[in-house]
Amino acid sequence: MDTGVGLYLLGLALATGLGLPIAVIGAGMGQGRAAAGALEGMARQPEMAGRIQTGMILSLAIIESLVIFALVIFFMLSGKLPAVTDLVSELQKLK
Amino acid sequence: MEHHPSKWAFVVFSGIVMVMLTIFSIMATRNPQKRPGKLQNLAELLYEFFENLTVSVVGDHGRKFTPLIGTLFLFILSCNLIGLVPASVAPTASLNITLALALIVFVYVQYIGIRSNGLAGYLGHFAGAGKVPVYMAPLLFVIELISELTKPVSLSIRLFGNMFGKEQVMLALILAFGVPALKYFIPFPVQLPILLFGVLVAFVQAFVFSLLTGIYLGLMTEHEAHHGHEDAHAH
Numbered sequence: 001m002d003t004g005v006g007l008y009l010l011g012l013a014l015a016t017g018l019g020l021p022i023a024v025i026g027a028g029m030g031q032g033r034a035a036a037g038a039l040e041g042m043a044r045q046p047e048m049a050g051r052i053q054t055g056m057i058l059s060l061a062i063i064e065s066l067v068i069f070a071l072v073i074f075f076m077l078s079g080k081l082p083a084v085t086d087l088v089s090e091l092q093k094l095k
Numbered sequence: 096m097e098h099h100p101s102k103w104a105f106v107v108f109s110g111i112v113m114v115m116l117t118i119f120s121i122m123a124t125r126n127p128q129k130r131p132g133k134l135q136n137l138a139e140l141l142y143e144f145f146e147n148l149t150v151s152v153v154g155d156h157g158r159k160f161t162p163l164i165g166t167l168f169l170f171i172l173s174c175n176l177i178g179l180v181p182a183s184v185a186p187t188a189s190l191n192i193t194l195a196l197a198l199i200v201f202v203y204v205q206y207i208g209i210r211s212n213g214l215a216g217y218l219g220h221f222a223g224a225g226k227v228p229v230y231m232a233p234l235l236f237v238i239e240l241i242s243e244l245t246k247p248v249s250l251s252i253r254l255f256g257n258m259f260g261k262e263q264v265m266l267a268l269i270l271a272f273g274v275p276a277l278k279y280f281i282p283f284p285v286q287l288p289i290l291l292f293g294v295l296v297a298f299v300q301a302f303v304f305s306l307l308t309g310i311y312l313g314l315m316t317e318h319e320a321h322h323g324h325e326d327a328h329a330h
Binding site for chain 2: 051054057058061064065068069071072075
């Protein structure tokens, strides 16, 4: 197997493994801030809790959809990764 | 990735959901009583919930959108929940179904936009008429057009990704832990926490989809709301 294919597989594996966690870190921090702000608002003004909650769920969902996009890409990429057994047999053929 | 259900399964299960919802609505509203029975009570409760939701999101002039938003909520919720029943799939875990729903919303929002603002007002809405200087209008028009076209994409992929992702995570957990455990005759439901999470996600995603539909409708009919206020002041 030549170096190009090896590098491609390396990049693919790293992107598959690391892409989603990076998205999750960012979205987790964003969602935490959104939820903290909303809860603070609710604690200060309990009479506005209903409207704040609607807005909070909405903003959480919009932030979360970014992670979901990353998740969809993750599934697309993980489908392209070859199975380990295939890879091993391919390498043995080359020897 | 050979674990996908047949593509017809999604159609069949969405058909089952449609039939169930139709039967429910016919049974609940066939013979309305002044003192409602159990089913009618439930239907009235649901309708009131959707009406409050719509009015709180769109505004008072948006009361006429209640049927659309309520139908979307009920259909998506039932589609999400039927996926939790063993040996069934969630129709919303297919991009075709969610894209169809999002396109319904997209076309309806444009239709309402043209009908309530007129064609000129509808195009002016994209160019930010009356809000920005004239020289910014062409740039804003392009940006707004792109953001309008992204709405159905994000709407459909959000729902699809949530349901599909949940199923894939469950599958991965079962294949990684559940199946090996079965070899030692230990039936270990590793997917249980994800299932519980799935119930929550089913409600939240149905809520978000209908809420965003309401917000898009509200953005398109802003100007009607102002008219409503003026009328209210005049009277």
